[in-house]
Amino acid sequence: YLFLCSTPAGLIFLGGDENNTYDSYCRFHFDNWTITLVPVYILLTSVLGIVFNVFVLMIFCFNKKPWTVPEIYLSNLAAADLALMCSLPLWAVYVFKRFNWTFGLFMCKVFNESLIMNSNCSIYFLAMVSIDRYLALVHPLSLRRMRETLFAKLGCLLVWTLGFILSVPTFIYWDTKSDNSIKNVTVCFVNYPSSTLNLTFNSIIFVFSLIIPISIISFCTVNIIKTLRSRVMNSLNAERTNHKATIMVLAVLVAFLICWVPYHLLRIPYVLLEVGILTECKVRYIIHICLQIFSYLAVFNSVLNPILHVIVGKKFQQKVQRHFKLIKKETTL
Known part of the structure; x- marks a missing residue:
């Protein structure tokens, strides 16, 4: 089997232009690890992510008390x-x-729209969580009203709306096409009508999916750490608590940077490739391999999020204990 270089592979939110003249001769073979190991990794990531996030939602939903602002975001x-x-x-x-798409044109559009919308929403909810922690620790009194549940709900509505808007072009321009060089193979790819539109859309995604959220998260993280370090430590226990909180905040930032920054930075050479500035097959092959690896790394962030933000927290652990105690009590009656 041969792989047409212009065909997207994996979690491709990037553009392609099927009118590129060099696509007709630029081909390379599938890598064995792509076909054998990648599906296993994706399914394992999916199972872990579903289990962890369902567990978090289950504990929050069964909690009889009104949700706090952090719980709304989380x-x-x-x-x-x-x-x-x-x-x-x-x-x-x-x-x-x-990379033979057998689910039809509609599912091609819906599948990729879902990936783009929910990945962007996930990134911006991380930003909202960072903002809430920033307000709670750095400005606990002066900006207290901004941490009301009404603002949190409006913020969540804004994030879902933004995620949907950013995913609309996906539903419009993603398409299916039979690869004439390979019998009975259909690819699901993004087909922009022009390189200008390709460059414009990817630039917008780059700014809204990386530059803005990473600026927000980094600003909040730096100021939270400064505030934690500037507090007077009255006891050893307070120092340990401060140290743990600092490590936790840094872990959240590092996880986000490692998972998402490489993937979004790869947009730059990918767009240069698709608009015809980079044309060598070797370059296309390297970008394809990097895109595979960085895509799989990016989606793993959805497995880390419930662990870093919720499950390790003492308040959540207390909710879990109360929940299982209640279940045990009901079963013994």
């Missing part, structure tokens, strides 16, 4: 990550079938 984050994880099995099948 529950929406878990919902976005869960929706993203539920889409991955189709991706695994697509890779296992050597």
